[in-house]
Amino acid sequence: MxxxxxxxxxxxxxxxxxxxxxxxxxxxxxxxxxxxxxxxxxxxxxxxxxxxxxxxxxxxxxxxxxxxxxxxxxxxxxxxxxxxxxxxxxxxxxxxxxxxxxxxxxxxxxxxxxxxxxxxxxxxxxxxxxxxxxxxxxxxxxxxxxxxxxxxxxxxxxxxxxxxxxxxxxxLDDRQLSAGLAEVIKYGLIRDPGFLEWLETNMPKLLARDKDALAYAIERSCVNKAEVVGEDEFESGVRATLNLGHTFGHAIETGSGYGHYLHGEAVAIGTCFAADLSRRLGWLNDADVNRIIAVFKAANLPVTPPKEMTTEHYVDLMAVDKKNIDGKIRVILLEAVGKASLPVNVDLAQLQATLNGYAG
Structure with a gap:
């Protein structure tokens, strides 16, 4: 233990x-x-x-x-x-x-x-x-x-x-296992690039439920989460980075009807949206975005947004988020693979470009 x-x-x-x-x-x-x-x-x-x-x-x-x-x-x-x-x-x-x-x-x-x-x-x-x-x-x-x-x-x-x-x-069924891996991948993307590399190599073992691989992934994820929470218990700063992909993902869960997408599935798609927007801001390049999409695909997670949701629907739902201040939509983005930004005020035109342009 x-x-x-x-x-x-x-x-x-x-x-x-x-x-x-x-x-x-x-x-x-x-x-x-x-x-x-x-x-x-x-x-x-x-x-x-x-x-x-x-x-x-x-x-x-x-x-x-x-x-x-x-x-x-x-x-x-x-x-x-x-x-x-x-x-x-x-x-x-x-x-x-x-x-x-x-x-x-x-x-x-x-x-x-x-x-x-x-x-x-x-x-x-x-x-x-x-x-x-x-x-x-x-x-x-x-x-x-x-x-x-x-x-x-x-x-x-x-x-x-x-x-x-x-x-x-x-x-745990396979779909739920993959949904959990979305949050595991998140830690690699926001603050632990060495862990991300390990995940890319060991994803087949995790999907096969290798006990040692799962134990390591759980421990390293909890270490990351505990460090962030210990630094910022009430999410006034760095803890917000744990919400990478969640503003988009919560909109998908709400807009599609709770239960249609598992939380981790929606976060995977949401993180791909965040990566696309990070690229539009010049923080990531095409190879970075493709790498992020690939690691979610390797975990058997969806990366394609729901077709039934319109850009207007996303924007309306994203306007109801705990990170927003004074009516401004704020999201967590990636300054680099392995380094998350603090909440960023999103220009509506850039947000719409991502919502219209990213198709998975």
């Missing part, structure tokens, strides 16, 4: 545990649980696979559960109410602990519920997808979607710990 630390300048620092068989290691859980009251929030896909193992590890704790439907389209205030219903019905106190057992949707919703219930209870992240293990479970971003914008309702709220059990990836 590897243990990394998300080092924050306060008492909110916490460990990330990475390894195999961690779900059955009761002490990893119990050392971070404050009382006997535990609520496990999971979904209909994960519950039959891993809920019983978690309940066994928790032994004589009072373990209650909320099992939500599986999918981005259920990441709403309506379904979040079901978590609050159970917390209240079971008379959970402020010392209770919420465990989010699932992918990014469950982690975001569980964390947001924990942030809100009695103004904050402890929670633990147990991510069950590659994307959640390398990205969304680390850093304390929680929230839900709105029909007009993704992740626009939420809070920064750090977990007590993150338990990334590599064994749960054995039941």
């Amino acid at each position: 590897k243990e990394l630390q998300v080092a924050l300048n306060n008492d909110r620092s916490y460990p990330i545990y990475i390894g195999s068989g961690l779900l059955a290691q009761a002490d990893l859980l119990t050392r971070h649980i404050r009382s006997k009251q535990v609520l496990v929030v999971t979904n209909e896909t994960i519950a039959p696979l891993y809920l019983a193992k978690l309940q066994t590890a928790l032994g004589d704790y009072q373990v209650e559960t909320v099992i939500l439907p599986d999918g981005e389209q259920y990441k709403t205030l309506q379904y979040l109410e079901k978590v609050f219903d159970q917390l209240l019905a079971k008379k959970f106190s402020r010392n209770a602990t919420l465990i989010a057992l699932g992918g990014g949707v469950i982690g975001d919703m569980g964390g947001f519920a924990a942030a809100c219930y009695q103004r904050g209870i402890a929670f633990i992240q147990i991510p069950t997808t590659l994307l959640a293990q390398v990205d969304s479970s680390v850093g304390g971003k929680t929230g839900v979607n709105h029909p007009l914008g993704k992740n626009m309702i939420g809070a920064f709220y750090q977990p007590q710990c993150v338990i990334a059990d590599a064994d749960v990836l054995d039941t």
Whole structure:
């Protein structure tokens, strides 16, 4: 087992545990649980696979559960109410602990519920997808979607710990595995060019679920994420670079209907848009853009934008983004392969040129 630390300048620092068989290691859980009251929030896909193992590890704790439907389209205030219903019905106190057992949707919703219930209870992240293990479970971003914008309702709220059990990836389907690789690739593009080179060489091993390759990719991704979050917990500066491709990608997810594209798929397309715009600004050349497209293709990710979305639709949706200031659309771009920019105010004409000109 590897243990990394998300080092924050306060008492909110916490460990990330990475390894195999961690779900059955009761002490990893119990050392971070404050009382006997535990609520496990999971979904209909994960519950039959891993809920019983978690309940066994928790032994004589009072373990209650909320099992939500599986999918981005259920990441709403309506379904979040079901978590609050159970917390209240079971008379959970402020010392209770919420465990989010699932992918990014469950982690975001569980964390947001924990942030809100009695103004904050402890929670633990147990991510069950590659994307959640390398990205969304680390850093304390929680929230839900709105029909007009993704992740626009939420809070920064750090977990007590993150338990990334590599064994749960054995039941992850190939599409979800590729979606997670989009966020892994992101770290190479924004700040770790050596990792990007390793990914280009080892992508076949990752797709074949080579245990050593996956363990290395998870660890290096978490190291990158922890370093950025430790420097900028509330996204006032460098943490925004983690959103490479996300402004375009969130527009694709919202405009296509939540759940049509997986988050990582939309981010892959969005990053190709960002690379194209970076080229138009003179920061990247054709070879750089082609290299970026190629690494996403190698991960079996889409790089072609949805044909049904118009330029006007993109612009409307991108105008609803947390990075925007005073009505200006701001995006993360690449100054070079391996170096992201801070948020850039986008000239509308240049943005439209990319939206009209990039076709995958």
